[in-house]
Amino acid sequence: MNRQPVVIIGSGLAGYTVARELRKLDSETALVILSADHGGFYSKPMLSNALGQKKSVDSLLIKDAAQMAADLKAEVRAYANVSAIDPERKQVTVDGAAISYGKLVLALGADPIRLPLEGDGAEAVLSVNNLDDYRRFRAAAEGKKDIAILGAGLIGCEFANDLVAAGYRVDVIDLAPQPLGRLLPPASAAFLQRRLEAAGVRFHLGTTTQRVERSEERFSLSLANGEILAADAVLSAVGLRPRTAMAQAAGLKINRGIVVDRLLLTSADGIYAIGDCAEIEGKVLPFVLPIMQAARALAATLAGQPTPVRYPAMPVVVKTPACPAVVSPPEPGAPGEWLVEEGENGVKALFQGGGTVLGFALLGTAVAEKNALSAQLPAVMG
Amino acid sequence: MKTWQCVVCGYVYDEAQGDVEHGIAAGTRWADVPDSWSCPDCGVAKSDFEMVEV
Numbered sequence: 026m027n028r029q030p031v032v033i034i035g036s037g038l039a040g041y042t043v044a045r046e047l048r049k050l051d052s053e054t055a056l057v058i059l060s061a062d063h064g065g066f067y068s069k070p071m072l073s074n075a076l077g078q079k080k081s082v083d084s085l086l087i088k089d090a091a092q093m094a095a096d097l098k099a100e101v102r103a104y105a106n107v108s109a110i111d112p113e114r115k116q117v118t119v120d121g122a123a124i125s126y127g128k129l130v131l132a133l134g135a136d137p138i139r140l141p142l143e144g145d146g147a148e149a150v151l152s153v154n155n156l157d158d159y160r161r162f163r164a165a166a167e168g169k170k171d172i173a174i175l176g177a178g179l180i181g182c183e184f185a186n187d188l189v190a191a192g193y194r195v196d197v198i199d200l201a202p203q204p205l206g207r208l209l210p211p212a213s214a215a216f217l218q219r220r221l222e223a224a225g226v227r228f229h230l231g232t233t234t235q236r237v238e239r240s241e242e243r244f245s246l247s248l249a250n251g252e253i254l255a256a257d258a259v260l261s262a263v264g265l266r267p268r269t270a271m272a273q274a275a276g277l278k279i280n281r282g283i284v285v286d287r288l289l290l291t292s293a294d295g296i297y298a299i300g301d302c303a304e305i306e307g308k309v310l311p312f313v314l315p316i317m318q319a320a321r322a323l324a325a326t327l328a329g330q331p332t333p334v335r336y337p338a339m340p341v342v343v344k345t346p347a348c349p350a351v352v353s354p355p356e357p358g359a360p361g362e363w364l365v366e367e368g369e370n371g372v373k374a375l376f377q378g379g380g381t382v383l384g385f386a387l388l389g390t391a392v393a394e395k396n397a398l399s400a401q402l403p404a405v406m407g
Numbered sequence: 408m409k410t411w412q413c414v415v416c417g418y419v420y421d422e423a424q425g426d427v428e429h430g431i432a433a434g435t436r437w438a439d440v441p442d443s444w445s446c447p448d449c450g451v452a453k454s455d456f457e458m459v460e461v
Contacts, residue, residue, distance in 0.1 A: 038415065071417040087414045313416045313449045342448050344417065396428050396447075 029055075029127030030326055032117060034107055036060035036090075037155075038069060039300025039316045040132035044326030051342040059119060062157055064103035070157045070313060073183035074344045077190035082160045092226035094392045097278055103110040110275035112293035127293050128327055131283060132270060135265035135301035135311060140175060144236035146244045147345030150175070150259045153184070155363060165182075169257035170194055173246055175234055176263040183219065184260060191223035196254050198229045198246070205343070207376070208352045210363035216372045220348035220389070229254070240288045265311055267302045287406075289323045289332035297325055305334065306406060311380045315405075316340040338402035340385075340395060349392045353402055355384030366391075409451050418450035 031047065031302060033040045036058055041119065066088045068356035070183065075085055094101040102119070109118040137152035153159050166172060170190050174181045177199035185195045199206070203214035217227055232250040237259055239245075247255070248256040254269040278284040278292035282304030289297045289305070299319050301311040318336055325332035343350035354376075361378020363386075370391030375382050375398070382401045387394055408423040420426065420440075425433040431440055431449060445452050 042415075066414075067418055068414050071412075074417060193412075315448050317415070342416075342418075393428075 029115070029125050030057050031055070031128050031130065032057045032059065032124060032126040033130040033132055034059045034069050034117070035130075035132030035134055035278060035300070035302075036062070036064045036066070037094075037132060037134050037300065038313065039051045039134070041066055041093065041097075041132065042317060042320035043130055043299060043323050046098055046321050047327050048097055048099075049156065050328035050330075051096065053089075056097060057124065057126075058093075058097070059105040059107055059117070060090065060101060060103050060317065061105065061107075062155060064101045064104070065156070066093055067156045069155070070344065072156070073180060074152060074346075075159075075188045075347065076163075078189045082156070082163050085156060085159070105396070107271065110271060110296070112275055112277070112296060115295060119405070126295070128297065129300040129301055130323070131291070131296065132300045133268040133271065133283075133298075133302040135267050137261065137392055138264045138266050138405045140234070140263055142234060142237050144238040144247075146237035146239045146259070149239070149244070150237060151306075153180075154265070157351065162258070165258040166193070171243075171256045173198065173234075173244070173254055173256035173259045175199075175259065177228065177230065178262065178264065179202060179205060179208070179341070181260075181262040182217070184262060185226045185345045186221060186224060189221075190346065194227075195225065196227045196229060196246075196256065197231065197270070198234050198248060198254075199234050199267070200231065202231050204228065204230075205350075205352070207387045208341075208343075208354050210376075212365045212367055213372045213374045213388055216367065216388055217345070217348050217350060221345065224347035231233045259321070265301060267304065267309055268274050269302065270294050272302075278309075280304050288326050288331055289319060289334060290326075297323055297326070308406070310336075310339075310405075312339065312341050313347060335407060336405035338399050339405055340399055342403075348388055350386070350388050351392050351395045352386045353384050353399065354357055356384075359383050408432070413446045413449060413451065415451045418446050418448040420442065428443060 065086045067085050073262040078192045090101045090103045137154050171194045174197045177197050188195045232248045236247040245254050272283045273279045285296040285298045319334045322332045322334040340351045367373045371391035373391040374386040376384035411420045425431040425435045
């Protein structure tokens with residue numbers, strides 16, 4: 026039995042799933058969860074389709090910190106300010122006091138990337154990466170009509186669909202020539218774009234937002250292509266950057282994320298990293314399925330059974346009801362080509378290389394083939 | 408017939424639809440879905456699922 030506690034920094038899906046899986050294997054070791062926010066549990070994927078389901082912000086909180094602490098037999102510290110990690114002494118500094126750990130799990134998450142914008146409205150551009158952010162966004166959108174979204178990626182498209190379904194007028198701006206740029210071949214992207222446009226989304230592609238000015242109660246966006254858009258609120262959804270600063274300050278090896286091996290072990294003894302902050306064999310995968318896989322492996326490792334993480338094929342479901350979509354992109358740089366079969370109500374795109382299916386993008390009615398095709402895909406990390 | 412939602416990923420289980428692809432017939436009540444079933448989108452086991460009624 027470990028005498029020193031397992032300390033988890035972060036109360037998102039990664040942190041709490043590690044805790045829950047660990048408790049299945051080890052009900053004794055003291056467990057401390059340090060949260061930068063309220064420490065309650067909620068589903069982040071639900072944030073981008075809550076409006077369409079008529080869910081209030083409060084109803085998205087599934088359990089508060091006290092309930093989580095009771096369920097997990099853990100100490101959950103809300104609004105904990107973790108200022109430093111000392112890998113030599115095996116301590117973290119929390120609200121100015123040192124806590125010793127036996128094993129430390131960094132489940133720090135990621136920060137939204139912010140585009141450089143000019144204008145006096147730039148600082149009012151919102152990002153949504155947690156429940157409190159979402160509460161601010163809903164408050165800003167309440168009773169309003171026009172929302173501009175910077176970014177036509179997965180989160181941008183999901184929010185756009187959710188907002189038009191709830192009656193908003195939505196403009197989406199992206200430098201890429203198509204929505205979900207990195208995940209779809211052009212023919213599939215065109216289909217998705219048409220479906221979202223039919224639902225009311227207005228795309229402004231191949232251009233960027235340069236200025237956001239306040240204009241009475243609203244905002245005026247100036248695009249590089251000369252267009253001027255008016256919006257009541259502006260949402261930025263241009264991607265995430267792993268949170269690495271604290272690990273870097275502690276001398277841990279950093280690349281794009283906090284570098285870990287297959288055991289999710291960082292370069293420091295007894296310190297692990299998981300979720301959006303971690304980079305495993307060069308991969309940063311900020312999606313639900315990789316987190317669930319990694320959390321199960323890490324829980325076993327923490328419980329004394331070193332277990333390398335394995336990733337099967339992990340298709341990502343894009344929650345755009347106007348155009349159901351599931352994608353499993355091929356490895357970046359994998360040799361092969363997209364073969365696209367387009368029907369009236371769906372598009373099936375397979376990425377084939379060396380005679381096998383290496384990835385897919387299924388839209389509309391084609392999503393029905395998800396399971397059959399997933400079974401053919403190679404493991405992401407076998 | 409009720410509708411339930413996975414608290415991890417947001418997957419919706421509609422009792423009227425079931426999950427036919429995974430052997431759960433249309434009309435299967437959540438209580439009757441076997442414990443061996445897992446969420447088709449995020450892989451969470453039914454016992455971890457804490458489906459919430461929508």
